[in-house]
Amino acid sequence: MNRRPLINALAGLLSAVIVSAPALADNITFKASHQFPGGKGDVRDEMVQMIAREVNAANVGLEIKVFPGSSLVKAQEQWKAMLTGQIDMTSFPLDYASGFHPQFGATLMPGLVKSHEHAERINNSPFMKEIKGIIDQGGAHVLADAWLAGAFGGKDKCIRKPEDAAGLKVRSAGATFAQMWAGAGASIVSIPSNEVYNALQQGVAQGTDTSSGSFVSFRLYEQLKCLTAPGDNALWFMYEPVLVSKRSWDKLNDAQKKALTAASKKAEAYFTAESKKMDDKMVETYKKNNVQVVTLTDAEADAWRAVAQKTSYKVFAEKVPGGKELIEKALSVK
Numbered sequence: 001m002n003r004r005p006l007i008n009a010l011a012g013l014l015s016a017v018i019v020s021a022p023a024l025a026d027n028i029t030f031k032a033s034h035q036f037p038g039g040k041g042d043v044r045d046e047m048v049q050m051i052a053r054e055v056n057a058a059n060v061g062l063e064i065k066v067f068p069g070s071s072l073v074k075a076q077e078q079w080k081a082m083l084t085g086q087i088d089m090t091s092f093p094l095d096y097a098s099g100f101h102p103q104f105g106a107t108l109m110p111g112l113v114k115s116h117e118h119a120e121r122i123n124n125s126p127f128m129k130e131i132k133g134i135i136d137q138g139g140a141h142v143l144a145d146a147w148l149a150g151a152f153g154g155k156d157k158c159i160r161k162p163e164d165a166a167g168l169k170v171r172s173a174g175a176t177f178a179q180m181w182a183g184a185g186a187s188i189v190s191i192p193s194n195e196v197y198n199a200l201q202q203g204v205a206q207g208t209d210t211s212s213g214s215f216v217s218f219r220l221y222e223q224l225k226c227l228t229a230p231g232d233n234a235l236w237f238m239y240e241p242v243l244v245s246k247r248s249w250d251k252l253n254d255a256q257k258k259a260l261t262a263a264s265k266k267a268e269a270y271f272t273a274e275s276k277k278m279d280d281k282m283v284e285t286y287k288k289n290n291v292q293v294v295t296l297t298d299a300e301a302d303a304w305r306a307v308a309q310k311t312s313y314k315v316f317a318e319k320v321p322g323g324k325e326l327i328e329k330a331l332s333v334k
Contacts, residue, residue, distance in 0.1 A: 027061045028251060030244075032089035035075035035194050038068025042217040043274045044240060047146065047267045048091050051242065054263030055256075062256040064089065075192035083139045088248035091146070094135075094239045095174040096192075101134050102320040108174040109316070110308035111301070112330050113237035116276050119147035127329035130322075131239075141249050143242045143264035146271045148211040149279050150236030151229050155206045158226035158294050162307050170207040171196050173238060176312040177209055180304065183311035197223060209236055212282040221289040229283050231295030235304055242267065 032052060036042040045068050052064035067073075073081040078090040079097035095108040106112065106127075113119050122128055123145050132142055150173070152159045159165055166185030172178040178188045189205045193214040199205040200223035208220070215227070230236070242264060252260065286293050296304070317324035 028063070028256065030062065030064045030088035030248060031067060031072065031086075032064050032091075033067045033070075033072045033078055033081065033087040034091040035070045035078070035192060036068060036091070036213070037217045038066070038071075040217055042213055043271060043278055044091050044146065044148075044213060046274075047144065047271050048089070048242060050267045050270060051089075051143070051260070051263045054266060055259050058259035058263070060253075060255045060259045062252065062259065070194060075194055079138075079140075082243065082245040083247075085245070085247060087245075089143070089242065089244045091240060091242045093173065094131075094241060095176075097138075098175065101138055103131065103134050103322065103326055105174065105176050105316060105320065106323070106326050106330060107131060107239035108237075109176045109327070109330070110180045110235050110312055111305045112327075113147060114234060115232075116147070116149065116272075118333070119237060120272070122147070122330065122333050125329065125333045127326065127333065130326060130329065135241075135243070136246070139246050140243045141246050143244050143260065144268035144271065146240045146242065146268065146275070148213055148238050148240055148275060149230040149234050150209055150211040150238060151215055151227055151282065152236070153208050153210075153215065153220055153224040153228070154226045155200055155223060156225055158292060159207055159228055160294060160296060160300050162303055165207065168206045169204065170209070171199055171205040172208075173210055173236075176308075176316065177236070179311040179315055180308045181209075183307045184304075193218060196220060200224065211236075211238055211240070212278040215282050216278070216285050221286050221291050224286075224291055226292040226294065227282070227286045229286075229293050229295050230279050233296040233298060233301035235296070235301060235308075 032048050036044045038045050048066050052066050055062055055064050076096045078092045081087045082090055094104045098104040113122055162184035165181055168186045169189055170181045170186040171189040171191055172181050191199055193210045196208050197218050283293050
């Protein structure tokens with residue numbers, strides 16, 4: 001019996017398997033996690049969903065599955081989850097990882113970023129170059145920049161001057177704002193944004209600061225009597241980038257990296273256009289729900305900045321390695 005045809009057939013089959021093996025290996029699925037409500041118009045969720053849709057449509061062997069609303073990982077555990085490989089991507093407030101890298105606290109510093117236009121200038125500054133260097137050394141890579149303006153909310157009254165915060169239980173988004181609130185005489189409630197509604201409802205908190213997006217998507221208007229909107233004197237800006245772990249990024253081939261980068265740039269442009277609209281939508285939503293809306297005068301904003309200088313800025317400069325220089329780099333961006 002001539003076995004040559006059989007051997008040739010087997011050899012051909014084996015070579016086909018070997019050739020196709022790398023192609024199969026290139027089919028990668030990424031888990032993208034965030035804490036924001038999914039499918040409810042939150043721009044941060046839409047930003048991540050847009051990246052997923054664009055990459056999936058690019059047909060490069062990379063699929064991104066999005067897990068919104070802390071459905072996979074709790075809000076404040078996403079940095080660690082990304083580094084341990086539990087998730088590949090996240091959109092989250094960078095300040096939440098300041099326990100790992102205290103310099104990240106500068107990305108939620110009272111009065112540091114003054115407007116959406118100022119935020120864009122900050123993105124291209126030595127300040128952000130240094131922050132991104134720390135992100136990179138920490139094991140992640142920035143896919144898209146995102147700065148959100150935010151506001152103050154009072155359950156029983158308007159919070160305009162530092163004196164208005166005296167004696168209040170206030171939920172703060174991060175340590176730097178907490179220090180400013182405490183300097184004004186408030187006591188601090190430490191919880192992530194997705195738990196603020198219940199805290200206000202149960203009287204655990206009487207005031208809060210958070211992003212414009214969260215004020216709307218978490219329906220805080222149902223619990224608040226007054227909103228201090230950003231207006232021309234925004235005190236609250238927070239950096240909430242889309243990140244990918246370097247470990248996951250390094251698994252990608254060139255076509256996959258190119259598709260993910262292009263999708264992220266498109267999502268960043270979308271977010272930049274939408275971020276100012278988020279403030280307008282917040283004001284409109286709160287007025288529609290009969291919540292009083294106020295903005296800070298120049299004098300009121302200056303009074304808060306004076307408290308921040310003595311508290312948040314001072315602590316940051318003293319306790320964070322390179323903190324003083326980092327703040328100076330940010331303040332030099334006009």
